[in-house]
Amino acid sequence: MKPTGKNVDPQDRAFGRRVQKFRKERRRTQSDFAAALGKSDSWLSQVERGVQPVQRMDLLQQIADELGVSVQQLRPSASTDGPSQTPTAQSLSNDLDETRRLLSGHPALQTLLTDRDISATARPLEALRGDVDDLWALTHAGQLAQVSTLAVQLLPELERAVRMASRELQTESSLLLSRAYQALSAAFVRQDEADAAWVAADRAVFAAERSGDALHVCASVFRMVQAFVRLRSLGQAEHAAQSAIGALSARADESPESLSVLGSLHLALALVRARASARAEANEEIAKARAIAAQLGANRNDFNLEFGPVNVEIQAVSTAVDLGDAGEALDIGLSIDAGELSPERQGRLLMDLGRAHAQRRHGGEALDCLLRAEAVAPEMIQTHQAARAVIRELVLVAGPNAPRELLELADRADALD
Numbered sequence: 001m002k003p004t005g006k007n008v009d010p011q012d013r014a015f016g017r018r019v020q021k022f023r024k025e026r027r028r029t030q031s032d033f034a035a036a037l038g039k040s041d042s043w044l045s046q047v048e049r050g051v052q053p054v055q056r057m058d059l060l061q062q063i064a065d066e067l068g069v070s071v072q073q074l075r076p077s078a079s080t081d082g083p084s085q086t087p088t089a090q091s092l093s094n095d096l097d098e099t100r101r102l103l104s105g106h107p108a109l110q111t112l113l114t115d116r117d118i119s120a121t122a123r124p125l126e127a128l129r130g131d132v133d134d135l136w137a138l139t140h141a142g143q144l145a146q147v148s149t150l151a152v153q154l155l156p157e158l159e160r161a162v163r164m165a166s167r168e169l170q171t172e173s174s175l176l177l178s179r180a181y182q183a184l185s186a187a188f189v190r191q192d193e194a195d196a197a198w199v200a201a202d203r204a205v206f207a208a209e210r211s212g213d214a215l216h217v218c219a220s221v222f223r224m225v226q227a228f229v230r231l232r233s234l235g236q237a238e239h240a241a242q243s244a245i246g247a248l249s250a251r252a253d254e255s256p257e258s259l260s261v262l263g264s265l266h267l268a269l270a271l272v273r274a275r276a277s278a279r280a281e282a283n284e285e286i287a288k289a290r291a292i293a294a295q296l297g298a299n300r301n302d303f304n305l306e307f308g309p310v311n312v313e314i315q316a317v318s319t320a321v322d323l324g325d326a327g328e329a330l331d332i333g334l335s336i337d338a339g340e341l342s343p344e345r346q347g348r349l350l351m352d353l354g355r356a357h358a359q360r361r362h363g364g365e366a367l368d369c370l371l372r373a374e375a376v377a378p379e380m381i382q383t384h385q386a387a388r389a390v391i392r393e394l395v396l397v398a399g400p401n402a403p404r405e406l407l408e409l410a411d412r413a414d415a416l417d
Helices: 012-025 030-037 039-047 057-067 089-095 095-105 109-114 124-141 144-164 170-190 195-210 214-230 234-251 256-275 279-296 307-321 328-335 343-359 363-376 376-383 387-400 405-411
Strands: none
Touching: 012 039, 012 057, 012 089, 012 376, 030 057, 030 387, 039 095, 057 124, 057 279, 089 109, 095 144, 095 195, 109 343, 124 144, 124 170, 124 343, 170 195, 170 376, 195 214, 214 234, 234 256, 234 405, 256 279, 256 307, 279 307, 307 328, 307 343, 328 343, 328 376, 343 363, 343 376, 363 376, 363 405
């Protein structure tokens, strides 16, 4: 039964007002906007009045995409009828706490310990596949609070599906589970939650091996390398990357999918070398990745790695910044057009350009890049250690002359705590 009049949920009413506000700002009528969503005029009218709640993540994402805004702008984590507030780094960290707790236990214990047949209530794999795709879309968009919300519901379902699947469906269900854990590992890396990223990557490796998909095993190892780097366990990161690179190279598979994974692993190893201040070795790995990207000839998103010529150059910028080569980073980065890549990749490039400008003491340019990065991928800028470090440095360098925009950014990121 839909709520009416007095019993409308304030959060649904606030959500409806935001939808209406953004729709009108874009000069779209209820009729054409509803048609774009595949809905009726009356349904959209009810949504905008708060009478019709929107609960499904895929529909929420569709509305946001049609309006050209983020899900976070439509439904902020803080419930309010006023303008949405940019979440702070602390609130974003809290948003992932429930997912961390989920990873700390066993998501399928009830299935293992109960005698009750729950297969009749299980969703089909097609529906679960759609949710895994949504999980990755949210991860690439940097909407990590929404990643957490979806993952808490989805992971136990996937774990149960693997244990209940027939022999014919075992491969597919295991692969879906691996993809979900890979997405979570990527999300935790971007929040600098390295220990949780490691756990998720390890589970992704196990599920991928159970599926029999060797390339997904290697893609999961890539996520593990990223976690090891954040843990500052460079020896483990190097070993994991080199082992996977060696296995793939021995396989002599030149399919686009295999090349995407191999190139991504070379980029991961370049990151390891840069963090170890091994300039020549880091640049050597970048060169190998460039050659593989040239062989592919296009930007791809196999295994959600976004590997291709543009992503290689974004990683080259990051590597140069890590090595203190700000001039090289700016020379490469200012010529990159990352418009075809995900908000996360675009935000990463802008963040690293901000870091490069800060190294050159270009305070205004650095702030401009960081603000643009925040507009594209707010959660990454407000929680990533490198971003918070450069924001703090800019405030210290500017001293009492720090501009208001910089101080407000530092406050949103809790960079001065």
